Amino acid sequence: MDKIIGFIGCGNMAQAMIGGIVDSGLISSKNIYVSNPIVEQLDLVRSKYGVNITKDNREVAKVSDVLIIAVKPHICDQVIKEISHDLKDDVIFTSIAAGKTIKSLEESLGARKLKIIRTMPNTPVQVGEGMSVIANNDLVNEDDLKTIEELFGSFGRVEYLEEKFFDGATAVSGSSPACIYILIEALADSAVRAGIPRDKAYTMVAQTVKGTAEMVLETGIHPGELKDKVCSPGGTSIEAVAVLEKEGFRSAVISAIKASAQKSKELSENNN
Ligand SMILES: NC(=O)C1=CN([C@@H]2O[C@H](COP(=O)(O)OP(=O)(O)OC[C@H]3O[C@@H](n4cnc5c(N)ncnc54)[C@H](O)[C@@H]3O)[C@@H](O)[C@H]2O)C=CC1
Ligand SMILES: O=C(O)[C@@H]1CCC=N1
Structure with a gap:
């Protein structure tokens, strides 16, 4: 690109x-510009990715065709005001900040009427297996969406979603991913408890989680049906399932995601 x-x-x-992005080869590292107040972080990305x-920040704003705001939500407004006059007229202005709405980004940009993408990626983008959800304002055209899809598609899957679903x-x-890492830790601890060396435990568990996710994505079979295929009558798996159901595993996950979405809503209310 x-x-x-x-x-x-x-x-x-x-x-x-x-x-x-760099690992995908979509964009040469000489076409990527990064700003940050902490020199150690800058040195790290330069040495790793060139x-x-x-x-x-203004130097990056001046040259970018796609500008990605990757600071904490509460400092977005201050950073956007700092760079707003330096941005190119046809820049695709992209924010990954949790709870930062398109409307609030437009307000922070003031007189600058720019193409805006609001997106929520996740850390597995680092290994090309990210999930990025995307919404846009009215100034974004088909070509811009293709650019964004190609960019975010270079490190995982992309889904367009109405902004009202962003929380x-x-x-x-x-x-x-934070919850899934806890699951991986817990499964690995269980493997260690069963006498399996810890390094082997992480590989076994992570590959199992990866393979299980691939089964859902590739077969399109309902996860409940896939779970049923694992559970032999009178076998080992149904014993684990029975304990998870007794301990309220599903309900804990549903409550956790509800709390997380509620926090996103609060961030929207406090940062707009
Ligand atoms: N960590 C995650 O899994 C995800 C984070 N996000 C969003 O990404 C954004 C960044 O999150 P993280 O990377 O986790 O936070 P982080 O704290 O690791 O990174 C924020 C960076 O902004 C820099 N910074 C602070 N003030 C600055 C300024 N005035 N100008 C330029 N840079 C400045 C900091 O030095 C730091 O390197 C947040 O808005 C978050 O909601 C979105 C999706 C997933
Ligand atoms: O915890 C956070 O606020 C960020 C946003 C989504 C993932 N990490």
């Missing part, structure tokens, strides 16, 4: 996205 991609902010999520780095999407695809 022959575009300049800029990142304002170079923390966990920007680093994961940069890693995903991207252009600067402490000056749920933030919880389900943005935050849920």
